[in-house]
Amino acid sequence: MNKGDSDLMAHSLEKAGLRRASGEETADIVVFNTCSVRAHAEERALARIRSARSKGQALIVVTGCMAQRLGKRLLAQGYADLVVGPYQSPRLGEILSSGGGARAYLSQDHRDFAPRTDEAAAGRRDELPFHKWVTITHGCENYCSYCIVPYVRGRLISFPSEAILRHIRQCVEGGATEITLLGQNVNQYGMDSGDIPFHRLLALAAETPGLLRVNFLTSHPMDFRDDIVRVIADHGNISRSVHLPLQSGSDRVLALMNRKYTLERYASIIAHLERTLPDHAVSTDLIVGFPGETEDDYELTLEAVRRFRFDEAFMYAYSPREGTPSFAMEEGIGRERKLERLQNLIDLQRAISREKLLARVDRAEEIIVEGPSKKSPDEYRGRTYLNHPAVLPAGPADVGRKVSVIIKKLRGSTLYGERSA
Ligand code: SF4
Structure with a gap:
């Protein structure tokens, strides 16, 4: 869910004329899209936010469920400059470019809900x-x-x-x-x-x-x-x-x-x-x-x-x-x-x-190729229709395409396939 939300926020920021920085060090604005589902997720996010705050002058924006839950505290403690809850985050670009001065956007009013299928x-x-x-x-x-x-x-x-x-x-x-x-x-x-x-x-x-x-x-x-x-x-x-x-x-x-x-x-x-x-x-x-x-x-x-x-x-x-x-x-x-x-x-x-x-070894599978594997430039990774991770011989032109393979072996929890006709 947060990946989907990050996608929408990135789009909203680009629409507002912002550009993606090469990394946290060179960014003028750093956005932390957070999860509250476990205490551990919040603790890790907080450590990252604190570290970013101690490093530089960037504007720190905290979005997502932790912003909704603890946003006011994050502002009061000086960790965040702006907190935006999940209802409001798809219009983050608009919020930033309005320069309206408000520092918390945490309303859960249905009328505030920005269109998510932009x-x-x-x-x-x-x-x-x-x-x-x-x-x-x-x-x-x-x-x-x-x-x-x-x-x-x-x-x-x-x-x-x-x-x-x-x-x-x-x-x-x-x-x-x-x-x-x-x-x-x-x-x-x-x-x-x-x-x-x-x-x-x-x-x-x-x-x-x-x-x-x-x-x-x-x-x-x-x-x-x-x-x-x-x-x-x-x-x-x-x-x-x-x-x-x-x-x-x-x-x-x-x-x-x-x-x-x-x-x-x-x-x-x-x-x-x-x-x-x-x-x-x-x-x-x-x-x-x-x-x-x-x-x-x-x-x-x-x-x-x-x-x-x-x-x-x-x-x-x-x-x-x-x-x-x-x-x-x-x-x-x-x-x-x-x-x-x-x-x-x-x-x-x-x-x-x-x-x-x-049990999948020696079976025919169809894999959608996701991208190069970390281990070898000639191997690409993807997932089968049963969502099992798999590696196969492929190239950049195969990314996003369906490729038929025969599974030859299992290493760790990854299946290895060879292309079939
Ligand atoms: S309350 Fe939480 S665990 Fe239960 S269905 Fe909703 S999101 Fe899932």
Whole structure:
């Protein structure tokens, strides 16, 4: 989400006549687009901001969720010259060039919400010129008990489908071959505005001529309906990798997390994916050590990981976020035990991820080439339609194109392929 927001801010700054500096040292304005999802992310951002402040005279702008949450404090402590929350950041260029004197732009009023599907943004050449992040919703109203997002990003706002689809067409005309539809919970698209439902938007996006791949992030199991799977099955250019955060294998902990689904509901989605999409991948997010998680609850998470055999998982030890309901809940275990639980889980999942990657060896895959690999000038990196990282022989002309390969080996967690006819 922050990559998508950074993209829009960069566009807004360029539109206001600013140019990209070669680095922090030569910049007149340094923008920190921050994340608040974990305390660690904020701590790291703060260290970077402090360091920039101590180095030079540049104007320091802090944007994103940390600006929304702690902006006034950052101004008072002298770390930032301007703070701009996620509602306002797409018009950062306008704010800077207005010279209006205000130092905090933190309103969460819907009327202040700047258009996020700026048509002109389509033609910009980004770090990955063939790939565009396309934000379809802003905010979230699910209020998972550990999550700060609804408080810093505000209520769900779905952007009009017509504008999104027009934007996608313009992205493709500007050279994009791959897009990622973005939202905190894309499955709730249109529920606030009465626009078309997510599966229709996904189908229409995938039907844009010239688009080689469509990804979407993130799905909430509570709203992940069968018709989404049907749309994926009907469109060969939709990624076969579904990110479906489980968070815990225990219904009791899921209820404490306010996730609004049970393990069996999650299992029924996985079963439907298996029936409908013979070749697909599922990635997930898992939290261990949530307040009140017992050894039995933790075992249920391990069992769920063995049962669902995720291709990939983002695993975290619970970290309390001030301002969320779970901040007030008593943590049942100490940090050491929490980290032990996390390590066991990581070991289990790593072994499964490796087995799943090994099963791809000798298979035909289609890869969208992203750019040169770090290790060799003759090798390029990309991702398969199951979102597995892969390396293949390719050249600059292949970037953004689909290349057919046979997977020959697995090294670390990267597949290596040879081009096939
Ligand atoms: S769905 Fe839950 S975890 Fe995801 S952004 Fe919304 S509140 Fe946070």
